[in-house]
Amino acid sequence: METIEKLFSFIDEYSEEVAKEHNITYLEGVLETLNTWLDGDRKPSINELSKEEIRKAIQLAILKGMRKSAQPNHQMTPDSLGLLLGYFVEQFYEKEFKSDEKITVLDPAIGTGNLLLTVMNLVGDKIEGTGVEIDDLLIQLAAASGELEKQPISLYCQDALENLLIDPVDAVICDLPVGYYPNDEVAKQYEVKSSEGMTYAHHLFIEQSLKYVKDGGYLFFLVPDHIFESEQSSILNKLITSKAWIQAVVQLPEELFSNKAHAKSLFILQKKNDTGEAVKEVLLAKVPNMKNIKALELFFAKVRKWKKEQKKF
Numbered sequence: 001m002e003t004i005e006k007l008f009s010f011i012d013e014y015s016e017e018v019a020k021e022h023n024i025t026y027l028e029g030v031l032e033t034l035n036t037w038l039d040g041d042r043k044p045s046i047n048e049l050s051k052e053e054i055r056k057a058i059q060l061a062i063l064k065g066m067r068k069s070a071q072p073n074h075q076m077t078p079d080s081l082g083l084l085l086g087y088f089v090e091q092f093y094e095k096e097f098k099s100d101e102k103i104t105v106l107d108p109a110i111g112t113g114n115l116l117l118t119v120m121n122l123v124g125d126k127i128e129g130t131g132v133e134i135d136d137l138l139i140q141l142a143a144a145s146g147e148l149e150k151q152p153i154s155l156y157c158q159d160a161l162e163n164l165l166i167d168p169v170d171a172v173i174c175d176l177p178v179g180y181y182p183n184d185e186v187a188k189q190y191e192v193k194s195s196e197g198m199t200y201a202h203h204l205f206i207e208q209s210l211k212y213v214k215d216g217g218y219l220f221f222l223v224p225d226h227i228f229e230s231e232q233s234s235i236l237n238k239l240i241t242s243k244a245w246i247q248a249v250v251q252l253p254e255e256l257f258s259n260k261a262h263a264k265s266l267f268i269l270q271k272k273n274d275t276g277e278a279v280k281e282v283l284l285a286k287v288p289n290m291k292n293i294k295a296l297e298l299f300f301a302k303v304r305k306w307k308k309e310q311k312k313f
Contacts, residue, residue, distance in 0.1 A: 014042065169214065
């Protein structure tokens with residue numbers, strides 16, 4: 001932790017200095033600091049930094065900047081959720097990772113890249129990442145973070161719900177943006193388009209992700225707990241039933257969210273293909289308090305047992 005604190009201090013001090021000097025926001029100062037580090041003009045005086053130490057220090061600086069920012073789209077997926085999602089990616093791609101195969105992973109709402117980089121750092125050099133983000137500052141932060149951590153990520157700055165020039169990927173991970181999507185001209189091209197009023201962006205992201213994942217590929221979404229209780233849920237359910245098999249619904253601990261109304265679950269889908277079939281039993285589980293190590297071990301044992309059972313069929 002001492003190394004992370006020292007690295008954060010380096011980023012923080014220089015970002016504050018740059019922001020004041022150029023009359024820019026602290027987050028813009030963080031970007032300037034990371035780019036200066038990449039250029040070699042100013043580096044931290046710390047030897048042998050790991051990818052995770054770099055990611056965590058950058059995350060602390062970005063979190064500080066987001067607290068100062070009034071923009072609602074400046075949010076970051078907590079580390080604990082990223083690590084949990086990474087664990088499930090490892091479970092579902094166990095065969096590929098054991099044979100040293102690389103998989104391609106898309107995050108269509110990559111933001112600053114923290115979720116995708118958390119997963120990539122967890123599984124080692126086994127993922128080639130792709131990210132889409134409409135916010136210019138956020139995607140530049142993602143690019144700088146990925147480069148400093150030496151992780152292979154291709155980034156596209158655009159509205160992720162418009163046509164993407166991306167080859168189909170093996171998997172999708174996404175902390176879905178929740179709320180209404182304002183561009184009705186784009187939304188009307190989707191099957192989940194609401195017949196009245198604006199369509200939920202998180203529904204559109206699920207449909208778009210299904211377009212860009214390979215047949216048989218897995219999709220790992222962080223979704224609102226109430227996703228199937230809204231007035232538009234029947235349209236979403238129809239899409240999922242026709243295009244995918246539900247693999248798992250994992251409720252996340254409420255204490256991870258500041259407001260119970262914002263609680264999320266991990267929703268795992270598999271895109272249908274000609275040779276596959278639905279799982280014998282969908283995994284329905286609840287993650288215990290993540291400070292309770294014994295309960296967590298039992299939870300992971302349940303997941304491994306479930307995954308092993310599915311292989312028999």
